[in-house]
Each structure stands twice: as structure tokens, then as C-alpha cells.
Amino acid sequence: MAESTIEQAIFLGIDTGGTYTDAVLWSEQRGVIAKAKALTTRHDLSVGISGAVERIVTEASVRPADIRLVSMSTTLATNALVEGHGGRIALVMVGFSKADLEKADLGTALGSDPVVFIPGGHDVYGRAQPFDPAALIEALPRLQQDVTGFAVCAYFAVRNPEHEIAIRDLVRKETRLPVTCSHELSAKLNGPRRALTTVLNARLIAMIDRLVAATEGFLDRRGIHAPLMVVRGDGALVSAAFARHRPIETILSGPAASLVGARHMTGLDNAIVSDIGGTTTDVAVLDKGRPRLDPNGATVGGFRTMVEAVAMRTFGLGGDSEVSLDDNAMAPSIKLGPRRLVPLSLLATNHGAAVIDHLARQVKAANAGRLDGRFALLTGVPAQMASGLSKGEAELYERVTVEPRPLDRLLNSVSQAATINRLVARGLVHLSGFTPSDACHVLGLQNNWNAEAARYGAVLYARRKDGAGRPLCDTPEEVSHRTFDALIRRSSEVVLETVFAEDGLEGPETVASSLVQQALSGKSGIAGVRLDIDRPVIGLGASAPVYYPAVGDMLGTECIVPVDTDVANALGAVVGQVRVSVEAHISQPVEGLFRVMAGEVVRDFQIEEESIAFAESVLKQQAGLLALEAGTDEAQITIARDISAATVEDQRKFIEAVLIATASGRPRIAH
Incomplete structure (x- = not known):
């Protein structure tokens, strides 16, 4: 496409955050044409997306056919990991032992999710160990009912992935559930950390799937027939199909887009970029641009x-961080996060007078209750995400509805407070309570949601007792100032x-x-x-x-x-480039034999130069195909070599070589 046409093309950038979905229209020629925000609707992400996009398309009087590229960043994957959300998955470990769960925090990340150990895997040179999937075959009928996906990690799969591929094909055939293999995500050694990365990826697949499907569905209904790209955690763009299989790569997608946006908006080469959202603050250093x-x-x-x-x-x-107290002190200080709550002011905006009525009832009560100012409501995720609940969890989950219910009426016992927290951690239930956003409504620094609910929440929070049994603060303004100051300090x-x-x-x-x-x-x-x-x-x-x-x-x-700080992520999403890389490893299992291992390709050579030439040709082909899949038709490919050799008695001895091919180019745009 001609350069002038690209300059005139209109790009649509979308950022789906934990609280807001942002949209921006941009072109190389005109810069930011229009921008808008809408609340992120977690039960159906397309509602928030359409709300923001419809506003800017109408404001700018743009025809759907004028939009040539859609690119999105998201903090959903990052937020899910920070808050401990995600689907229940099964981990299949091939050639590992139970002791490996203690490494790289793998056991902690896995939690109560099931794990199956089977014999197999490879050695450092890609040679196979005896492989037997019998234990997995026996467990599959039970696991299929209990999980939303599978993660597979085999010993030295980065040298030879054949056992991971065999497990992947078996599980897909028997269960039709998503399967993530470790060799698809990383070429680095360290099996337990590869397994950890694979577990997190498998947990996120359903979430990113819903995001992409919601976006594609809305764009199709709106008549916007343009390629859909997603920002990766390194700031590069990849196609939505690519991101669906590797959702873990979208962690830090929003922050990476914000860095690209910050650089674009300020022109600064050296800065500290701090991006505050509803759930997280992301900080990075911009150095030499x-x-x-x-x-x-x-x-x-x-x-x-x-x-x-x-x-x-x-x-x-x-x-939207949870406001809590340091209960160990006589004069408790205010702590913020890490959990996100739905602000009371936002809850009342979305759900009306019922929220205000319950808050007013609690304020009128003679004594402060420990559950005052707290509500629970369903997140609206698909029913399958609730698999594997205990009897107590399932019973409480049945009583939570899409309309918020106050915790003092919902919970029947002290032990149920832990149960509701487990449902929140699974991403099935939202909690609502007093947050810094509410404090800002009380202080008049924000006015976009319901200030009456925010004030009630502040009154209830101010009534909490310190170590001496006195109220925490005398007025809602005082507790709001303390909350605001705590956020500035933190x-x-x-x-x-x-x-x-x-x-x-x-x-x-x-x-x-x-x-x-x-x-x-x-x-x-x-x-x-x-x-x-x-x-x-x-x-x-x-x-x-x-x-x-x-x-x-x-x-x-x-x-x-x-000026456009409120849509920095959405702007960063449309000014980036596609970039992907693949890696090959050459080792010497025996003197005079050079083994090339590049993804699923394993080949032996007797001459070093031939092995390197073959590795480069394979990498060029793999990088080119990957770049097409990632969304560019004009990839430039570069190959970096790192050859390790030693000199022994004046003789050069080859040790190993690592080759990395990187393909980059402009994203494909609609004609």
C-alpha cells in the first residue's frame, strides 16, 4: 500500500482495563481524532467496548470502512495474575518428580489444581527417555469434568518437544479442552519455571478468548472489517489469533502500550513512566527512547x-484498591490493595437505590458492624469456570446474584468470610467496598460516579475502631483525606x-x-x-x-x-509494530556431531558450518511463518548468532551455538 494511503488510514485503538475500556481514533496524518471511555463490563466485555467505540465513531463521523486497523491492549491478564484469578487447570509433568513442584514457586501457583506425573522427557541433546502416558489416560475422564484446560511441561522439551506434542494431541482428542505446551512459550531451560509459565498461560486462555471473541463480535456487527491486533508484554503487536494461543504474552500488555504511548505523547527519551489504573500501578524506566x-x-x-x-x-x-487497616497498631495506619474492589460510588451508579438503602441502614445502626459497607455480586463468567467448588463454596455461590447483596445479610457465619474470599480469588464473585476512588468523590476531586454512596462508605469506614476502641476518624472527610494521602505516599x-x-x-x-x-x-x-x-x-x-x-x-x-494521558494505552496500541522471534540451539552430543534443535526440527550434521547454515535457513522460514501468523506481510528478518567455543592445545573446540531470528514489520491493514 502506498505510503500516503497509510498516513491517511484511520486506526482504532482499544484498551480494556479492570475498570474502564478506552478507545481512540488515530491517524499518522491527524494524530488523535477522537477518544472516549466506558466502564469495563466483565460479564460481557463487548458492552464496554461498544460503548467506548460507538462514542468516538459518532463524534468523529467516521465510516466503519474508513477504519483500516484495530489494535488493543489489555490489563485483564495482568490483573488476573495480581488478584489470583483464572480457570482451574490440570498440569501434566512429563519426566519430572513431585520435588520439582517446590521449585520456582510452581506448587504455590498450582494451588489445589490437579497435577499428573508421567515418565518421559528428553536429555539435553534431545534424546528420548521411556515414555508412558497411562496414568494420564486413566485420569482424563475425571479431569475433563473438573478443569477448564491443560498445561503440559516435559523435561528438556525445548530440545525436543515430541512428548509434549503427543500429550497435547491425546488431550485434545479426548477432551476438546485447550492445551498449552511449554515449548510453545519459551525456548529457555529451567523446567519448573517453564511449567509455571505454562500453568499461568492455561489459566488465562478462557479470559483472553472471551475478550477477543467479544471484540471481534462487536467489530463484525458494526461493519468494521479490519485486522485485529493485540499488544504483547514487550510492546510489540501480534494478531488476535496469535494472542489467543499465548495469552501469557499479554501480561503487561497494558503497561507496555502505555510506555509506547508515553514516548509518543511526550517525545521524552528519558523518564520514569508510572501508569495508575483501577487495580494496579505499573512503573518502568524509559531510557534513550x-x-x-x-x-x-x-x-x-x-x-x-x-x-x-x-x-x-x-x-x-x-x-479501586481495597482500603484496610493495620490492625496490629494502637493507631492503625491505612493500607491499600493489592485486591481490587468495586468502588461503592460505582456500584450505586450501576445498581441504583438498593445500594444506597443498605448503606443508609448500616449508618443508622447503633453499633458498627465488621461487614458494613461491603457487598458481593457475581462477575458473570461462564458456568464452567465454577468447576471444582467445595460443598460450602458451591452453596454460598448459589446465593450470590448479579445484583449486589450486602455481606451482613449474605454471610451466615464468620467462616463464610473465608469462603467468599475464595470465590473472589477464583474470579467468580466481585466484592465492593470503600476505595480511594470513593475518597476522591467525598473530597470533590472526582465526580463521575455516585457521591452519596461514597460518602456513606466513608462514614462507615470512619466508625471502625482503633486499638484503644476509639473510632478511626471523626468525619468522612478526615478518613477520605487519610486514604488520599495514603495513595500519594504509596x-x-x-x-x-x-x-x-x-x-x-x-x-x-x-x-x-x-x-x-x-x-x-x-x-x-x-x-x-x-x-x-x-x-x-x-x-x-x-x-x-x-x-x-x-x-x-x-x-x-x-x-x-x-493531555491524552487518559487514553495512553489505547494510543500506544496503534503506534507499535509487529515483532516475533524464534530460537535454535546447536549442541555436540559426541565429538564431530552437530545437532540442530529448532522447535520441532531436530537434525544432525558432521560439519559445523553446515549445521549453522541449516539452522539459519530453518529459523528464517519459521520466523517468516510466525510473522505472518502474528499479523505482518512485510517482515524484515535479522539473525543473531552466539557461538561458544574454547581453545584447547591450540585447537578450537565447539561447545554450543544459539541463534535467534527476529522478524518485525508494520501490521497488516485492510485495503
Whole structure:
């Protein structure tokens, strides 16, 4: 397509966050044409998407046929991992032992989900061990009723994936459920961490599937027939079909898009980018115009994955964070997150007078109740996601409805508080309560939802007792100010944690030190302590104008909040490029034999140069096909070689070689 036509083409960017879905229309020639927000509707994501898109298409008077590309970023996968949500899956470990569950936090991530161990796997040179899937075949009829998908990890599958492929084909044939194989996600060694990454991927498939299906369904109904792309965690674009099979790669999709958007909006090469959403705050350092990739893999929700993503630190802190008290102190401090609650002000906006009536009833009560200001409602996920519930969980789940119910009327015993928390962790139930967003409504800093519900929530929270049995605060304004200040302070701390970690220090420990805390408090004695950061902070997110000027003041640095900060992610989604990579490994099982292992291809050569030439030709073909699948027709392919050799008695000895092919190009757009 001619360059001028590309410049005139209109692109639609969508960002589906935990609270809001953003949409933006953009072209190379005109920049941002229109932008809008709508509430994310988790029970049916297409409702929120259509709400935002319809608004900007109408505002800009754009014909559906004028839109040549649709690209989306999402924080749904990141939020799910931070909050511990996701489907129940079965892990199949081939050639591993139970002791391997203790490594890489695999057992913690797996929780109560079933695991099957079977003999098999390969050695470092790709040679097969005896393989026997009998235990899995016996378990499949039971597992099929109990899980939403399977994760498969075989010993040294990155050298030879034939046993993973055999298991994948068997499980798909017998159950028709989604199957994720570890070799599809990473070429790196470390089986337990590959298994962890595969488990998380399998859990997310249903969620990303629903997002893509909802988006495609809406676009089709609206007559927008353009390719659909998704932002990956490293900022690259991939096709929606590609993302459906590898949803784990979309963790940090929203933050990666925000970095691309921040760079595009400000033109700054060096900055700290902090993106505050409803559920999380994501902080990264922009250096020489590019976000740094984390060489060890992205860490989200406390788990270190093998997903290549921006070196982003994700914190369970946002406008919708749960407000709780440090109960161990006589004068308890306010803590925020990591769990997201539906703000009371938003709940009342969506569900009307019933919410206000219950809050008013609780305020009129003579004594404060421990469940005051808390509601539960169904998230609306498909019924299959509720598989594997215990008797107590199933009974309580039956009593939760799509309309919010106050916890003081829903729960019959103290033990049911733990039960409802387990249903929340499974992504089946939402909890609603007092949040920083509600505090901002009380203080007049926000006015988009129901301020009456927010005020009632603040009154109920202020009545909570401190260690001496006194009310926490005297007025709703006081508790709201304390909540607002707690978010400013914690936002400043997460920026500093990231900065210190980038400088090679232990981020959390350094921030917790008395000197840093003294500097943040602005207190000084004979010796004063001052913080100095060498670059500005870019505050992103719809609530950034509310919070980030104060964060900049606390950190003593310039804070820039761009004009289009509220749609930074959606904008970042449409200005990126497709980029994929594949890897080949050449080893020497015996002297004079060079074994090429590239995905499912394993071939032996007697001459080193021939093995390298073959590996490069295979990689070019694989990278080209992968780039087509990822959504570009004009990929440029580069190959990087890393050949290890040693000199022994003046003789060169080949050890191993790693070759990586990277394909990149503009996304395919509709003609």
C-alpha cells in the first residue's frame, strides 16, 4: 500500500482495563481524532467496548470502512495474575518428580489444581527417555469434568518437544479442552519455571478468548472489517489469533502500550513512566527512547515467568484498591490493595437505590458492624469456570446474584468470610467496598460516579475502631483525606522502589529505610534528607491528574501528565509494530556431531558450518511463518548468532551455538 494511503488510514485503538475500556481514533496524518471511555463490563466485555467505540465513531463521523486497523491492549491478564484469578487447570509433568513442584514457586501457583506425573522427557541433546502416558489416560475422564484446560511441561522439551506434542494431541482428542505446551512459550531451560509459565498461560486462555471473541463480535456487527491486533508484554503487536494461543504474552500488555504511548505523547527519551489504573500501578524506566526488556522474564503477582516483557514493576495499587487497616497498631495506619474492589460510588451508579438503602441502614445502626459497607455480586463468567467448588463454596455461590447483596445479610457465619474470599480469588464473585476512588468523590476531586454512596462508605469506614476502641476518624472527610494521602505516599514509594531496583539496590528494603521514609515525610532534624531523581515522572491513567502532581511534589521532581494521558494505552496500541522471534540451539552430543534443535526440527550434521547454515535457513522460514501468523506481510528478518567455543592445545573446540531470528514489520491493514 502506498505510503500516503497509510498516513491517511484511520486506526482504532482499544484498551480494556479492570475498570474502564478506552478507545481512540488515530491517524499518522491527524494524530488523535477522537477518544472516549466506558466502564469495563466483565460479564460481557463487548458492552464496554461498544460503548467506548460507538462514542468516538459518532463524534468523529467516521465510516466503519474508513477504519483500516484495530489494535488493543489489555490489563485483564495482568490483573488476573495480581488478584489470583483464572480457570482451574490440570498440569501434566512429563519426566519430572513431585520435588520439582517446590521449585520456582510452581506448587504455590498450582494451588489445589490437579497435577499428573508421567515418565518421559528428553536429555539435553534431545534424546528420548521411556515414555508412558497411562496414568494420564486413566485420569482424563475425571479431569475433563473438573478443569477448564491443560498445561503440559516435559523435561528438556525445548530440545525436543515430541512428548509434549503427543500429550497435547491425546488431550485434545479426548477432551476438546485447550492445551498449552511449554515449548510453545519459551525456548529457555529451567523446567519448573517453564511449567509455571505454562500453568499461568492455561489459566488465562478462557479470559483472553472471551475478550477477543467479544471484540471481534462487536467489530463484525458494526461493519468494521479490519485486522485485529493485540499488544504483547514487550510492546510489540501480534494478531488476535496469535494472542489467543499465548495469552501469557499479554501480561503487561497494558503497561507496555502505555510506555509506547508515553514516548509518543511526550517525545521524552528519558523518564520514569508510572501508569495508575483501577487495580494496579505499573512503573518502568524509559531510557534513550526505549523501554528496557527484563532479561529474566516478567514478574507479576509475585511469580517470575519466562515471558519477555518490558522491565515493568507492577504493584497492586490503584484507584479501586481495597482500603484496610493495620490492625496490629494502637493507631492503625491505612493500607491499600493489592485486591481490587468495586468502588461503592460505582456500584450505586450501576445498581441504583438498593445500594444506597443498605448503606443508609448500616449508618443508622447503633453499633458498627465488621461487614458494613461491603457487598458481593457475581462477575458473570461462564458456568464452567465454577468447576471444582467445595460443598460450602458451591452453596454460598448459589446465593450470590448479579445484583449486589450486602455481606451482613449474605454471610451466615464468620467462616463464610473465608469462603467468599475464595470465590473472589477464583474470579467468580466481585466484592465492593470503600476505595480511594470513593475518597476522591467525598473530597470533590472526582465526580463521575455516585457521591452519596461514597460518602456513606466513608462514614462507615470512619466508625471502625482503633486499638484503644476509639473510632478511626471523626468525619468522612478526615478518613477520605487519610486514604488520599495514603495513595500519594504509596505511589511515591512504588516509583522509588523501581528507581532503586534499576540502580541495583533492593527496592522495597531501601524504600522502607528510615532515611528514605524521613525524606518522603518532609521531616528534618539537624540533618535533612532530600531525594533527587535524574529524570521527570510521566503520570499516566485517567486518575493521574488527580494524584500525580502531589506525587511529583513528594519526590521533588517534575511530573508531566500529558493531555491524552487518559487514553495512553489505547494510543500506544496503534503506534507499535509487529515483532516475533524464534530460537535454535546447536549442541555436540559426541565429538564431530552437530545437532540442530529448532522447535520441532531436530537434525544432525558432521560439519559445523553446515549445521549453522541449516539452522539459519530453518529459523528464517519459521520466523517468516510466525510473522505472518502474528499479523505482518512485510517482515524484515535479522539473525543473531552466539557461538561458544574454547581453545584447547591450540585447537578450537565447539561447545554450543544459539541463534535467534527476529522478524518485525508494520501490521497488516485492510485495503
